[in-house]
Amino acid sequence: MDLTFNDAETAFRDELRAWFDSHEPGPEPRHDEDAHWRWRRDWQRQLGAGGWAGVHWPQEYGGRGATLTQSAIFFEELGRAGAPLPADVLGLLLAGPTLMVWGTDAQKERLLPTILSAEETWCQGFSEPDAGSDLAAVKTRAVKDGDEWVVTGQKVWTSGAQYAKWCMLVARTDPDAPKKHQGLTYFVLDMEQEGVQVRPLRQITGESEFNELFLEGARISDDNVVGGVGNGWKVALTTLMNERAGLAFFLQVRLRQQLDKLIDEAAARGLLDDPVVAEKLGDLHVRVEVLRLTAYRGLTAIEKYGQPGPEGSLTKWMWSDTNQQLVQLAADILGADALVADSPWAYELLRARGNSIEGGTTEILKNIVAERVLGLPRMR
Amino acid sequence: MNFDFTADQQDIKRTAHDLLASRSSLDRVREAAESGTPDAALWNELRDLGWPGIAVAEEHGGQGLGTLELAILLEELGYACAVTPLLGTVLAAAAIEHGGSDDQRARWLPGLASGEITGALGPADGLIPDAPGAGVVVALDADGGARLVDPASVEAVKTIDPTRAYGRMRADGTGAGEALTGDVAAGVDRGAIAVSAELVGISQRALEMTLEYVKERKQFGTPVGAFQAVSHRCAQMLLYTESARSATYFAAWAADADADRLAEGASLAKAAASEAGREVTASAIQAHGGIGFTWEADVHWFYKRAQLDATLLGGTGTHRARLTRLVAGRRAGAATA
Numbered sequence: 001m002d003l004t005f006n007d008a009e010t011a012f013r014d015e016l017r018a019w020f021d022s023h024e025p026g027p028e029p030r031h032d033e034d035a036h037w038r039w040r041r042d043w044q045r046q047l048g049a050g051g052w053a054g055v056h057w058p059q060e061y062g063g064r065g066a067t068l069t070q071s072a073i074f075f076e077e078l079g080r081a082g083a084p085l086p087a088d089v090l091g092l093l094l095a096g097p098t099l100m101v102w103g104t105d106a107q108k109e110r111l112l113p114t115i116l117s118a119e120e121t122w123c124q125g126f127s128e129p130d131a132g133s134d135l136a137a138v139k140t141r142a143v144k145d146g147d148e149w150v151v152t153g154q155k156v157w158t159s160g161a162q163y164a165k166w167c168m169l170v171a172r173t174d175p176d177a178p179k180k181h182q183g184l185t186y187f188v189l190d191m192e193q194e195g196v197q198v199r200p201l202r203q204i205t206g207e208s209e210f211n212e213l214f215l216e217g218a219r220i221s222d223d224n225v226v227g228g229v230g231n232g233w234k235v236a237l238t239t240l241m242n243e244r245a246g247l248a249f250f251l252q253v254r255l256r257q258q259l260d261k262l263i264d265e266a267a268a269r270g271l272l273d274d275p276v277v278a279e280k281l282g283d284l285h286v287r288v289e290v291l292r293l294t295a296y297r298g299l300t301a302i303e304k305y306g307q308p309g310p311e312g313s314l315t316k317w318m319w320s321d322t323n324q325q326l327v328q329l330a331a332d333i334l335g336a337d338a339l340v341a342d343s344p345w346a347y348e349l350l351r352a353r354g355n356s357i358e359g360g361t362t363e364i365l366k367n368i369v370a371e372r373v374l375g376l377p378r379m380r
Numbered sequence: 381m382n383f384d385f386t387a388d389q390q391d392i393k394r395t396a397h398d399l400l401a402s403r404s405s406l407d408r409v410r411e412a413a414e415s416g417t418p419d420a421a422l423w424n425e426l427r428d429l430g431w432p433g434i435a436v437a438e439e440h441g442g443q444g445l446g447t448l449e450l451a452i453l454l455e456e457l458g459y460a461c462a463v464t465p466l467l468g469t470v471l472a473a474a475a476i477e478h479g480g481s482d483d484q485r486a487r488w489l490p491g492l493a494s495g496e497i498t499g500a501l502g503p504a505d506g507l508i509p510d511a512p513g514a515g516v517v518v519a520l521d522a523d524g525g526a527r528l529v530d531p532a533s534v535e536a537v538k539t540i541d542p543t544r545a546y547g548r549m550r551a552d553g554t555g556a557g558e559a560l561t562g563d564v565a566a567g568v569d570r571g572a573i574a575v576s577a578e579l580v581g582i583s584q585r586a587l588e589m590t591l592e593y594v595k596e597r598k599q600f601g602t603p604v605g606a607f608q609a610v611s612h613r614c615a616q617m618l619l620y621t622e623s624a625r626s627a628t629y630f631a632a633w634a635a636d637a638d639a640d641r642l643a644e645g646a647s648l649a650k651a652a653a654s655e656a657g658r659e660v661t662a663s664a665i666q667a668h669g670g671i672g673f674t675w676e677a678d679v680h681w682f683y684k685r686a687q688l689d690a691t692l693l694g695g696t697g698t699h700r701a702r703l704t705r706l707v708a709g710r711r712a713g714a715a716t717a
Contacts, residue, residue, distance in 0.1 A: 001389070001448060001633050002382045009381060069381045263708050272708050275701065282700025285707055286627065286651045293383070293626040300383040311626075314619055363608075369618060370611035374591055377606040 003296070005073070012070045013077060019050055020081040028084070033207055037087060037163055044086035044118040053116045054092055061100060061108070062116050068299045072249040079253025090160060091115035091122035093247065095168050098239045102186070102227035111166065111188065120165035125155040125189065125213060126236065133364045135170065135236060136181040140215060142171035149173070149187065149220045151195070155213035157358075161198045162211055164191050168239060169220075170232050177230070184232030188224040195219065205350045248295045248315045255288050255319070258326055258348070266333050280329050287322040291315060310373045317365045320355035327352045383629070385452070393452045399425075400460035406678045412463035413542040413681060423464045426495070432469045433493025435570075436477060440489035447570050447635035451577035451628060458581025458689075461681045463543050465498040467578065468510025471571040472499025475518045478567035479526055479560035488516050488528075501571060502692070504529075504549055509692060511547030512536040519549060519557060526564045527557030541684040569646035570635050572693040576628040576646075576653035579689050583621040583656045586664040586682045590614060593668055610667055617660045624649070624656035644706050651699035657686035 005013065025043040029035035047053045056071040057063020066074065078085070086092060096115050099108055114120040131137035140153025151171055161167070167189040177183030189196070195218030200208035227235035263272075263281055271277045298311035327349045331338045338345040356362040370376045385393065403422050412419045426432070435450040436442020443449075450470060457466060473492040476484055476499075491497040497515025502508030504519035504527070511517055511534045519529045533556070534547040591614060594605030604610050631645030661683040665672040672679050690696070 001385055001629065003630065003633050003637070005381055260707075260711060263704070263711060267708055267712070272704065278701040278704040279697050280700075281707075282651065282703040285703045286648055286700065287623075289630075289648055290623045290626050290652055293630045294622060296381065297383045297626055297629075300381065304382075304384060310618060310622060314622055318619065318623070363612070366612040366615040367608070369615040370605075370608075374611075374614055374618060376591070376595065376611045376614060377603045379606055379608055379611065 005069075009069055009073060012066070013073050016052070016074060016077045019052065020077065020083065023050065025083050040084050040087035041118045041121070043084055044088060047086055048116050048118060053086060053118070054096060057096060057116070058100070061096070061112050068303055072295070072299055075247065075250035076253050079250045079257065082257070085250060086118070088115060088118055088121040089247070090124055094124060094239045095122045095166070098168065098235060099226065101238050102235045106223065107188065107226065121160060121163055123158045123161040123164035123167045123191070124239070125158060125167045125169040127155060127157045129154060129156050133361055136233070138170055138172055138184060140169070140171045141175070142173050142185060142187065142220065147222045149222070151189065151215045151218040151220060153215050155215070156201070158211045158213045159209050161191070161213055162200060162208075167191055167213070170236050173229055173232075181233040182230060184236070185229050186226040186232040186235035187220045188226060189218060189220055193218055204353065205347060248319065251319050252288065252292050252295060255291070255323060255326065259284050259288055262326065262330050262333060265330070269333065271333060277333065284322065284326055284329065287318065287325075291318050291322060294318065310369070313365065313369045313373055316359060317362055320362060323355050324352045389449065389452060392449055393456065396453050396456040397459070400456055400462055404460045404462040406461070406681070409461050409463055409543060409681055410678070416542060418465055418545070419463045422462060423495070426464060426466060431466060432473070432495040435470065436473050436489050436493040440477070440485055440493055442489065442493040446632070447573055448629070448632040450574055451632040454574045454577035455581035458578035458685070459585045461543055461582070461585070461685055465510040465514070465545070467544070467574065468500035468514060469495065469498045470574055471501035472514070472516055472518050474570040474574070475501050475526055475560065475564060475567035478570070479562040479564035481561060484528070484558075484560065491515060500547070507537060507539065507546050507548055508534065509544055509546055509688070512545045518560070520568065524565060526560040528560065529557035539688055541688045543681055543685050544688065566639070566642060568693060569642050572646040572650045573628060573631045573635060575689055575692050576624065576631065576649035579653035579657035579686060580621065580624050580628050582682050582686050582689070583617070583624060583660040586661045586679065587614070587617045587621055589679055590617065590664045590667045613663050613667060617663050620656035620659050624653040627652040644703065647699040647702045647706070650694060651696045651703065654690035654696040654699070658690050661686040
């Protein structure tokens with residue numbers, strides 16, 4: 001066991017820190033989502049120009065070929081620098097790596113470079129109104145018409161759709177397939193066409209991070225099938241498996257920063273001697289540290305054994321739980337001040353409710369842990 | 381970055397696991413617990429293998445390995461719920477090694493390392509694990525000091541945990557004893573990590589026993605492990621256990637490699653492991669249903685040991701509050717630096 005960074009990792013971190021010292025995302029625009037998006041896209045362009053956009057991508061695709069630990073360091077340092085995530089997280093973490101595994105040469109050549117440069121961004125068309133966590137229940141249809149597919153259906157919780165050029169779309173191409181997940185195909189859908197309508201969904205924060213997506217006769221050429229017709233389930237699993245890798249470290253550092261801020265708030269109010277406050281802050285400190293350590297254990301497991309241990313399935317659940325408890329404690333420590341409209345804590349308090357739903361609900365994660373990690377019988 | 385055991389450490393873990401599986405079955409644990417006497421044959425075997433001295437320096441007759449190796453043994457000891465005086469002995473050795481004078485080290489460590497005498501460590505005004513029959517007892521005072529007290533001043537106390545002997549100082553003996561003048565906290569923190577490791581092993585075993593049970597046991601014509609109320613409880617047990625494991629392994633590593641983080645690591649480990657031990661063993665009883673509440677089922681040995689371990693050298697609340705003080709102090713220091 002050695003929990004220090006090796007020379008290559010330290011060098012990577014130092015180079016990154018030096019870069020962050022001379023590059024800044026600029027002040028964060030508030031209460032204007034379009035401006036906020038432009039701010040993050042410009043930031044991604046800076047990252048891309050410096051060679052830091054797709055650090056975990058292989059060099060042949062314009063990445064740095066960073067190891068898992070280096071990718072973790074990248075997200076940790078991004079968080080430590082107080083910088084935002086790049087705008088096209090979905091392209092960098094999900095669409096790009098999925099295309100590298102399943103895409104044709106032409107798809108990779110056309111689609112990968114514009115992800116890195118943030119010229120074209122992505123959204124993810126998996127969820128549907130009647131198929132939240134159940135991908136096999138997808139109803140959106142794609143029907144063959146010459147060398148094109150005609151798509152009809154509805155998607156929901158599509159974040160970034162209002163800005164996206166491309167959508168990772170899972171649609172049903174064979175309604176008669178014997179098993180529901182066998183009739184699915186994975187497409188790259190061009191969002192800039194008549195049959196695609198984006199309707200923003202207003203969230204409890206008042207923002208419209210997510211959208212509904214209406215597809216009525218949208219067309220996709222044969223060239224934009226990914227991984228072959230009928231293989232949508234397998235290809236989508238690649239996307240889903242990539243969903244939480246790496247990002248855990250960014251989220252963990254954000255938690256650390258929020259907790260430090262809260263400890264300072266408590267200290268400023270003379271509350272650190274309150275045993276209840278001290279215990280709750282200590283509990284959160286344990287959770288945040290355990291999350292970081294467990295994520296690192298997961299990385300070691302992947303590097304040594306090629307697959308994550310049980311740790312991998314636990315970190316997203318731990319993170320959402322911890323973040324929700326942290327913002328709730330902020331409301332206890334700051335009182336009503338935490339709940340005035342322009343308090344960052346107020347926003348976090350509302351936004352955190354989504355943490356245990358997005359990217360796999362806590363209930364689904366518990367099912368996964370129970371069935372795949374603990375080997376318990378299938379749920380009834 | 382390699383957050384996993386080395387090949388040597390994995391060997392130690394596997395060897396310890398296999399040995400305890402064959403020598404300290406739950407039948408043996410029951411026999412020792414019900415008769416109220418430690419498993420002498422097992423203790424002799426552990427002595428021959430050098431377990432008591434695993435973390436004691438070679439110059440004092442130990443194996444000179446680290447807190448990480450000590451934690452590996454303690455985890456397996458907890459997993460087996462083995463009835464031996466090993467915990468008290470290694471806690472006393474850690475306190476004397478780090479908190480004692482050259483003379484005290486030379487006098488006590490060889491005997492503790494070989495297991496010729498057993499040791500104990502605990503609060504001067506509270507319960508001390510493995511104190512009855514110990515050859516040397518380290519009493520911790522409320523102000524952070526420690527004393528070597530006369531073992532004759534210890535009286536045995538029955539606790540809810542019959543898998544370990546407990547004692548306390550007789551009321552008239554609390555004032556006496558030879559002070560340890562070194563870094564007592566460094567020894568006690570390593571002790572807290574050892575107790576945490578035992579709790580990780582207890583949690584792991586309670587989880588495994590539960591999984592085995594809920595896969596087999598049928599109700600309403602289906603294995604109870606297929607009901608989400610049960611399976612989600614098991615997932616939560618894994619979360620507690622793995623959290624305690626991450627914190628404890630980190631702390632043990634820090635004790636050996638990064639002493640600046642020892643205090644924080646020890647509190648992190650003890651806070652997480654105490655919580656895990658209590659929650660997981662309680663859940664194990666619940667998931668076993670009525671059977672789990674009987675004397676015949678073995679799951680209660682783990683619940684009882686977890687309850688006591690969770691209080692040793694400070695419980696979850698104590699260590700959380702200590703962490704808040706440490707972190708807030710660090711932030712205040714950074715602000716003024």
